[in-house]
Amino acid sequence: MPSSPSEPPPFPGAGDDDTASSSSTPVKVPAKRMPPPLPNLQGAAAEVRSLERHVCPECGGKGEWDPGKKELVCPYCGNRFERVGPPPPSTAIEEHDLDEMLAKLGIKGSTVDTGTRRVQCTNCHAVLVRSAETMAQHCDFCGSPELLDYTEVGSPIQPESVLPAGISKETAYHSLKDFLSARWFAPNDLKKRNMIDRINRVYLPYWTFDSNAECQWSADSGEYYYVDVDDTDAQGRRTTRREQRIRWTPVSGHVSTWFDDILVSGSQGLDVELLKKIEPFPTKDLVPYDTRYVSGWQVEHYQVPLLQAAQMGFGTMEALLREMCGREVPGDTYRNLRIDPEYSNKTFKHILAPIWLLAYQYRNKTWQGAVNAVTGNTHARFPLSPWKIAMVTVLSLIVLFVILHALGSR
Numbered sequence: 001m002p003s004s005p006s007e008p009p010p011f012p013g014a015g016d017d018d019t020a021s022s023s024s025t026p027v028k029v030p031a032k033r034m035p036p037p038l039p040n041l042q043g044a045a046a047e048v049r050s051l052e053r054h055v056c057p058e059c060g061g062k063g064e065w066d067p068g069k070k071e072l073v074c075p076y077c078g079n080r081f082e083r084v085g086p087p088p089p090s091t092a093i094e095e096h097d098l099d100e101m102l103a104k105l106g107i108k109g110s111t112v113d114t115g116t117r118r119v120q121c122t123n124c125h126a127v128l129v130r131s132a133e134t135m136a137q138h139c140d141f142c143g144s145p146e147l148l149d150y151t152e153v154g155s156p157i158q159p160e161s162v163l164p165a166g167i168s169k170e171t172a173y174h175s176l177k178d179f180l181s182a183r184w185f186a187p188n189d190l191k192k193r194n195m196i197d198r199i200n201r202v203y204l205p206y207w208t209f210d211s212n213a214e215c216q217w218s219a220d221s222g223e224y225y226y227v228d229v230d231d232t233d234a235q236g237r238r239t240t241r242r243e244q245r246i247r248w249t250p251v252s253g254h255v256s257t258w259f260d261d262i263l264v265s266g267s268q269g270l271d272v273e274l275l276k277k278i279e280p281f282p283t284k285d286l287v288p289y290d291t292r293y294v295s296g297w298q299v300e301h302y303q304v305p306l307l308q309a310a311q312m313g314f315g316t317m318e319a320l321l322r323e324m325c326g327r328e329v330p331g332d333t334y335r336n337l338r339i340d341p342e343y344s345n346k347t348f349k350h351i352l353a354p355i356w357l358l359a360y361q362y363r364n365k366t367w368q369g370a371v372n373a374v375t376g377n378t379h380a381r382f383p384l385s386p387w388k389i390a391m392v393t394v395l396s397l398i399v400l401f402v403i404l405h406a407l408g409s410r
């Protein structure tokens, strides 16, 4: 087909009669598959590549940890497989000395990385911008689960142990549905709604703290006694009545105890009260961190740094000690309880714990539900049906009216 002279040739060299270039055959560079260079973005975005792990031996898709099957399952071909490649170094789950680590970390112990990262998908090579909150997420382009390496991200503290998820998505879904169905005040259309695509699998970062505690306490112990008090009634007659008095005696004592695995969430942005409802996580079931267990799951990076978490953890211990000392005070009541705890052998661990997270919309408002993916504990926030509230209000008014009427007609 002859091209019109006004049109440019489809590619350089085509159309012109350049015999000099066509006479010598150009050297062909062998094709090589390589990732495109990372775009040169401005700012503090760190460049990291995701871990290339757990590739399906059948189709090359990335395996995801299936809590029901307790195996890696390929989301593309359904193949179930064991770990590919060498197992991670088997390290015993260790508690770390808290003061030593805080001294070593310095400023890093009280700050978290908030910068974004550019992550290159190892499957389709797309470059994704990720916030510092997640260590793993599915690629926006090919859906492949991409997990970052903690060492590459430069996390000062990495999880050394993980609680493998054992509750499947179906079980979690039914548990959430049952929970909502049992809430009488929840709207009926919500109970009937299919929300399975609204459930996400997430590994949450947690800190656990251990410590010995020696606690000296002092208080005023109160004992009740009764006295007869003379009085006069309205008619001016003399009467006596019994009155309760308290005799205060200063007392002191000592409580000695051991705290094991006090949990502090390292996550932010999740409803803390909701999390409390599905805790605890059985820390006795922890296994050494292995990327196999978190493959395909969203993994959050801690947003509460070690120092802040430790303050929260020891705050919890102090509240527990106060309760324990309060129980030690003899007598009927007490006041001015002062405690002076001394902690020793303070240790910590950083762990990952799995949940199924439900986020749904109801009348333009977002609600959350969660299932502990180890124990199955379930809790959800839900809207109240205005109709049901109105109905209960009307019914209680009727009951009140009937009672008042019955009393009035006596």
Ligand SMILES: [Zn+2]
Residues within 6 Å of the ligand: 056, 057, 058, 059, 060, 061, 074, 075, 076, 077, 078, 079
């Ligand atoms: Zn496959």
Ligand SMILES: [Zn+2]
Residues within 6 Å of the ligand: 121, 122, 123, 124, 125, 126, 139, 140, 141, 142, 143, 144
């Ligand atoms: Zn991709």
